[in-house]
Amino acid sequence: MNLFATISILLLTVSSISAQYCTAVCMTKFHRSIADITGIGSSETTTMLAPFHKIIANTEDNRSAHKQIRALCQRVKSWETCVRSCSRDSARAILLSSMEQWKKFCALMRKPTRASNEYLNCERDHQQEVSKHCDAYMPTTFTITVFCKSLEKYRDCSDRYMHRCSDEAFLVKKAIDDAIQHSFAKVLKFATNRIRLPQR
C-alpha cells in the first residue's frame, strides 16, 4: 500500500458510487486492461490498487518493466479518452484529477534513460524491503481518519527504508511523489464529502 494505492482506493470508491454509467464503464475497462497487462486476475485488489508498483516489484529487469509500463500507459490514454467523453459530474472530475499522477508517471518513464533505469532499480529494491518490514494494515471497518492514520504509519515505516537512489534517480522519484501528492490533494478536495471508503 502506498499513495498510488490510496488514489486507487478513492477511484474504486468513486466508481462504485458513480451514478453515471459512462464513468463506471470506463473504470471497468481500465481495470480489465490492468489485469491483462500485469497478468493477474482482476479480482486481486492489490494489483488494481497499485499496478505500476506491482510492475516494478515483479519484473526482473529494467527492460521488461519499461515494456509493461509503456503498455499500461497506452491504456491510461484510452482511459482518459473514455472518461473525457462522459458528461460532466463530480465522478468525472475526480477521475480526471486522479489521472494526473498516472500521466506524469508515464511521461517520466516514456523512454528508458539512465535516470529512469536507475529509478526502476532503486524503487524495486525499496519495494522489496518495504514489503518485508512494513505492514499495510487496514481494519475491516474504517473511517477516513483511521484510513489516513494507517496510511501515515505505513509511510513512516517505508520512509525508514531509504532508497539508495542516485541523484538522477532521486529526481525522477521526487517528481513522481510530487505528482502523486498533487493529484491526491485535488482528488480529496472533490471527494471529501462524497466518498465512503470501501470495506475489505
Ligand SMILES: *[C@@H]1O[C@H](CO)[C@@H](O)[C@H](O)[C@H]1NC(C)=O
Ligand atoms: C537497471 O538499470 C540500472 C541503471 O542503469 C542498473 O544499474 C541495474 O543493474 C539495472 N537492473 C536490472 C535488474 O536490469
